[in-house]
Each structure stands twice: as C-alpha cells, then as structure tokens.
Amino acid sequence: AQKITQTQPGMFVQEKEAVTLDCTYDTSDPSYGLFWYKQPSSGEMIFLIYQGSYDQQNATEGRYSLNFQKARKSANLVISASQLGDSAMYFCAMRGGAGSYQLTFGKGTKLSVIP
Amino acid sequence: GAVVSQHPSRVICKSGTSVKIECRSLDFQATTMFWYRQFPKQSLMLMATSNEGSKATYEQGVEKDKFLINHASLTLSTLTVTSAHPEDSSFYICSVLTGTKNQPQHFGDGTRLSIL
Numbered sequence: 001a002q003k004i005t006q007t008q009p010g011m012f013v014q015e016k017e018a019v020t021l022d023c024t025y026d027t028s029d030p031s032y033g034l035f036w037y038k039q040p041s042s043g044e045m046i047f048l049i050y051q052g053s054y055d056q057q058n059a060t061e062g063r064y065s066l067n068f069q070k071a072r073k074s075a076n077l078v079i080s081a082s083q084l085g086d087s088a089m090y091f092c093a094m095r096g097g098a099g100s101y102q103l104t105f106g107k108g109t110k111l112s113v114i115p
Numbered sequence: 116g117a118v119v120s121q122h123p124s125r126v127i128c129k130s131g132t133s134v135k136i137e138c139r140s141l142d143f144q145a146t147t148m149f150w151y152r153q154f155p156k157q158s159l160m161l162m163a164t165s166n167e168g169s170k171a172t173y174e175q176g177v178e179k180d181k182f183l184i185n186h187a188s189l190t191l192s193t194l195t196v197t198s199a200h201p202e203d204s205s206f207y208i209c210s211v212l213t214g215t216k217n218q219p220q221h222f223g224d225g226t227r228l229s230i231l
Contacts, residue, residue, distance in 0.1 A: 035219060043206060045159075045222035091158065101147060101212050103220060105158045 002027045002096045004106035011111050013082045020067070021077040021109045023092030033095040034075040035103065036066065040088045048090075051075055079111075087113045118142055119211050121223025129231055130201060136194045136226045138209030144189035145211040149220065150182075153206040162207075165192040199230045 003026040013019035025034065036048040051059045051066045059066040067076040079086055092106040118141040126134050138148055146167045151159040163184055164172040171184035181203075183195040196203055208225035212218060 033218070037222075043208070043225040043227070045208065045210070045225075047219045047221060050219055095218070101218060101220075102149070102161060102164065103159075103210075105160075107158045 002029070002032075002094050002104045004092050004094050004104055006092055006106035006109050008109045009107075011109055013079075013086075013111065013113055015084060015113055015115050016081055018078060018080045019082055019111065021079070021090050021092075021111065023075045023077065023106060025073050025075060025092075025094050027094065027096050029096040029100075031096075034066070034068070035093045035095065036064070036075075036077045037091045037093060038086075038088045039091060039108070045091075049077070082113045084113050084115060087111060119209065119221050119223040121209055121226060123226060124224060125227045125229075127229045127231065128199065131198055132230075134196045134199055134228060136196075136207055136209075136228075138192045138194070138211070138223050140190045140211045143211065143213055145192075145213075146189060147212045148186060148192040149210045149212075150184060150192075150194050151208045151210065153208060153225075155206075159208065162194075167192075196228065199228070201230045204228055204230045 005024045032053045034051045038046040049059050049061045049064045049066050051068045058068050063080045065078045089108045089110050091108045093103040120139040122137045148165040150162045152162050153159050161174050162177045165184050165186040167186045173179045186192040210220035210222045
C-alpha cells in the first residue's frame with residue numbers, strides 16, 4: 001500500500017520569501033511518480049510539478065522546485081518568492097507502479113502568505 | 116494543456132433526489148477519468164475509475180449502486196448520486212488522464228453538493 005504524509009497542517013510565509021512544504025511517502029513499488037497540486041479556496045486542483053522516481057535531477061517549474069531525496073523518501077515542495085496568490089491548500093500525491101495511474105493524496109498543507 | 120469542464124459547480128437539492136454530475140474533457144480524448152470526493156478540510160479520496168466503454172472500477176467502501184458512473188464517450192463521464200441523503204453532501208471532483216509527459220491528472224473545478 002502507498003502512503004503520503006504531510007505533517008504541516010498549516011504554514012505561514014512572508015511575501016517574497018521562500019517556503020518549503022514537506023512530503024514523505026512510503027511505497028514498495030520501484031517505479032512511482034510524485035505530484036504536487038494547489039487547491040485555492042474555489043476548489044479546483046491545479047497541477048504544479050512532477051518528479052519521477054528514476055529522475056536524476058530535481059524537478060523545477062518556474063517558482064516551484066521539488067527537493068527529491070529518494071533515500072529518505074521525501075519530496076518537499078519549495079516555493080520561491082512567495083506571492084499573495086500562493087495562499088491555498090497544497091497536496092502531495094503519489095502515483096505508483098508501472099501502468100498504475102491512480103493517485104494517493106496526502107492530507108494537505110494550508111499555506112498563508114502574509115503581506 | 117488539457118481542459119476539463121465539470122458541471123454543475125454547485126447543487127442544492129432535497130433528500131431523495133438523484134443528482135447527475137458531468138465531467139468533460141474539452142480538448143483531449145480520455146479513455147480514463149477519475150472521480151474523487153472531498154469532505155471539508157480533508158484530502159481527496161478516490162471513489163472510482165471511469166473507463167470509456169466499460170464498467171467503472173470502484174474503490175473499497177464505495178457503493179456502486181449509489182454512485183452510478185457512465186463513461187459513454189471519450190470526452191464525457193457522468194457521476195449520478197442516486198437517492199441522495201444529507202451524508203452525501205460533499206465536494207465531488209473529476210480528473211482526466213492526459214497523454215502528456217509524466218501523465219499528470221488534470222482536474223475539473225469540482226461540484227459542491229448540498230443535500231437538505
């Protein structure tokens with residue numbers, strides 16, 4: 001069974017500062033994918049970034065980067081230069097196994113950006 | 116990227132009513148769609164995998180006769196909550212598997228269902 005753990009229910013960050021949202025995972029599959037999604041108060045789920053288990057480099061997408069530490073089974077999301085519009089829920093998710101497309105989500109972290 | 120349209124965005128209805136929610140993939144042919152349920156301040160829980168032209172695959176604990184899924188075309192999946200009761204009130208959201216690299220799921224905007 002796969003499990004995603006997000007230990008930070010809520011985080012605060014000052015505008016323009018960087019923030020790290022933690023995510024650890026557990027799986028027995030050698031091949032898996034890790035995703036981060038943003039959910040604003042309106043409810044839609046916005047795909048941010050992806051990291052494959054065999055990727056050699058950490059993924060980056062604009063202000064988002066993923067600090068992937070495979071041995072520690074962690075996939076932390078780093079948001080640089082925080083903006084007020086970054087305030088939202090952030091979910092870490094895992095897709096496991098070759099040919100498996102189902103996602104397992106963590107409980108989420110609510111990020112609040114302070115002006 | 117793929118655009119997913121989910122309708123309606125909000126439904127308020129009486130107990131006993133059946134409610135149909137549509138999930139459309141607007142510019143991508145989706146053989147697989149997913150339906151999730153999210154209670155307030157909680158995470159998304161997968162309800163079922165919708166497969167075009169075949170029966171949906173339901174997760175353990177999800178009543179297939181309660182939550183009817185139809186995926187009759189490559190662009191449309193529907194979730195019908197039959198004889199809805201107040202405990203069915205929740206946020207329902209669909210997602211589409213895209214054919215882009217790394218296969219991210221793209222989500223609809225969700226449906227807030229309130230049963231009185």
